[in-house]
Amino acid sequence: ECMLKTNICGIEFKNPVFLASGIMGETGSALKRIAKGGAGAVTTKSIGLNPNPGHKNPTIVEVYGGFLNAMGLPNPGVDEYLEEIEKVRDELNRMDVRIIGSIYGKDEEEFAEVAKKMERYVDIIELNISCPHAKGYGATIGQNPDLSYDVCKAVKKAVKIPVFAKLTPNVTDIIEIAQAVVDAGVDGLVAINTVRGMAIDIRAKKPILANKFGGLSGKAIKSIGIKVVWDLYENFDVPIIGVGGIMSGEDAIEYMMAGASAVQIGSGVYYRGYDIFKKVCDEIISFLKEENLTLEEIVGMAHE
Ligand code: DOR
Numbered sequence: 001e002c003m004l005k006t007n008i009c010g011i012e013f014k015n016p017v018f019l020a021s022g023i024m025g026e027t028g029s030a031l032k033r034i035a036k037g038g039a040g041a042v043t044t045k046s047i048g049l050n051p052n053p054g055h056k057n058p059t060i061v062e063v064y065g066g067f068l069n070a071m072g073l074p075n076p077g078v079d080e081y082l083e084e085i086e087k088v089r090d091e092l093n094r095m096d097v098r099i100i101g102s103i104y105g106k107d108e109e110e111f112a113e114v115a116k117k118m119e120r121y122v123d124i125i126e127l128n129i130s131c132p133h134a135k136g137y138g139a140t141i142g143q144n145p146d147l148s149y150d151v152c153k154a155v156k157k158a159v160k161i162p163v164f165a166k167l168t169p170n171v172t173d174i175i176e177i178a179q180a181v182v183d184a185g186v187d188g189l190v191a192i193n194t195v196r197g198m199a200i201d202i203r204a205k206k207p208i209l210a211n212k213f214g215g216l217s218g219k220a221i222k223s224i225g226i227k228v229v230w231d232l233y234e235n236f237d238v239p240i241i242g243v244g245g246i247m248s249g250e251d252a253i254e255y256m257m258a259g260a261s262a263v264q265i266g267s268g269v270y271y272r273g274y275d276i277f278k279k280v281c282d283e284i285i286s287f288l289k290e291e292n293l294t295l296e297e298i299v300g301m302a303h304e
Contacts, residue, residue, distance in 0.1 A: 006040065011124065013098055015277075016262035017040055018263065019039045019269075021264075032088045037276065043102050044081070045081075049110050051075070059071045065219045070133045101122035101126065108150045112158035125161060129147075130192075143171050169244075174191075187239070188239040189238060192225045196214075218245055218268075229260050239261040241262045246264075247267075247276075249279075
């Protein structure tokens with residue numbers, strides 16, 4: 001329905017309910033299934049310059065309130081992945097579904113190189129500087145304001161399309177990091193990546209994940225994400241995409257009232273199916289009608 005049309009950085013989305021980067025973004029056919037489930041945009045799995053097998057199994061375990069994962073950024077490398085996008089790009093376009101290209105790299109040069117290759121296949125570049133458990137990548141960058149600045153600056157220089165930075169909640173002062181990436185010129189912020197966590201197999205007497213620790217997603221992290229989005233909205237003027245534990249329209253609205261212009265869903269696909277996007281959209285529409293509000297009005301509404 002047209003009630004949910006959203007414009008972010010000059011890009012039109014049919015609705016503000018997107019797929020988060022992760023497992024469902026690994027192949028073209030998975031992106032297509034999500035698009036058919038009603039998402040306004042799909043975010044790719046984070047893609048690097050070279051193929052990466054990721055961490056050893058087990059890489060994911062269901063825990064109280066969500067999943068703990070340490071996939072380790074597995075992906076076929078940008079050149080091969082672009083063929084996946086190519087296979088489904090026209091069909092996604094016909095469905096009016098935008099593509100967000102998530103990328104990672106070991107340094108600013110690598111980020112810029114992948115971003116340049118990705119640019120003409122996607123609508124927005126999302127910089128994953130926030131994976132909690134990929135040594136030398138991810139949060140190694142996103143926990144350091146200077147490294148975060150350099151990566152964002154280099155990518156902004158390399159491409160013309162909007163660039164968003166995805167932030168890690170695993171820091172003492174997220175405003176300091178966000179300030180650095182905003183100073184570097186990013187067009188928007190995505191918050192949050194997963195929360196560092198661990199689970200132990202008490203019979204085996206050792207951590208369950210081969211990587212020992214990982215990142216927690218799902219219901220358990222929603223209130224952490226809401227607080228981060230709230231703080232970002234209070235401090236910056238760029239659009240925010242909220243992510244972390246969104247299962248329902250009510251959850252999405254909570255993120256929007258905290259300041260998110262759009263939301264992303266990852267773990268929720270497991271609990272409510274591929275068409276969670278359509279379900280969440282319907283739930284948002286019901287709320288807007290009941291309260292006689294527009295989407296625009298609810299963004300940031302909980303602040304004064
Ligand atoms: O929790 C996460 N897992 N966050 C990321 O950014 C990457 C992913 C992985 O591949 O390990």
